Amino acid sequence: MYSLSRRMSMIKKIIMISLLIIIGVSATIFGFKYNTAKHEIASYMEKQGIKKEDIQKENPLQSWIITREPKRGYFWSYVYIKDEDPSLQYRYWYYDGKVKFAAVKVLKASKGNIISEGIELDSEEKKKLKYPPLD
Numbered sequence: 001m002y003s004l005s006r007r008m009s010m011i012k013k014i015i016m017i018s019l020l021i022i023i024g025v026s027a028t029i030f031g032f033k034y035n036t037a038k039h040e041i042a043s044y045m046e047k048q049g050i051k052k053e054d055i056q057k058e059n060p061l062q063s064w065i066i067t068r069e070p071k072r073g074y075f076w077s078y079v080y081i082k083d084e085d086p087s088l089q090y091r092y093w094y095y096d097g098k099v100k101f102a103a104v105k106v107l108k109a110s111k112g113n114i115i116s117e118g119i120e121l122d123s124e125e126k127k128k129l130k131y132p133p134l135d
Contacts, residue, residue: 030063037061037075040099045092047134048131048134054082055080056079058079059078059079062075063076076092078091081130084129089104089106090131091103103120
């Protein structure tokens with residue numbers, strides 16, 4: 001029969017292996033979803049007609065798991081467009097397999113990569129954008 005210390009050592013190994021498997025699977029799933037979101041948002045922007053050279057500033061893709069912003073989306077990003085109102089953000093959310101778009105007039109800029117406070121343009125104003133939404 002195993003001694004108590006040997007059994008405890010075996011239990012610790014099992015727990016460590018289980019944790020490593022859980023972390024590995026979680027990281028793989030998150031990475032897959034991240035890459036899918038990045039591709040879908042880029043595809044949406046391409047369909048809008050936005051080219052890399054049209055982007056003045058781009059925020060890297062974020063996840064609410066890390067930033068807790070915005071609470072309504074899983075992955076999000078925003079860009080500022082050249083020759084567009086400098087206070088206007090094009091915001092993109094990817095969740096439930098869909099890309100959602102919002103154009104927001106920024107009222108108060110925030111620090112870092114957190115989405116700034118602002119007023120979302122209504123559907124009529126969005127139609128007048130240099131790159132209107134697809135939906």
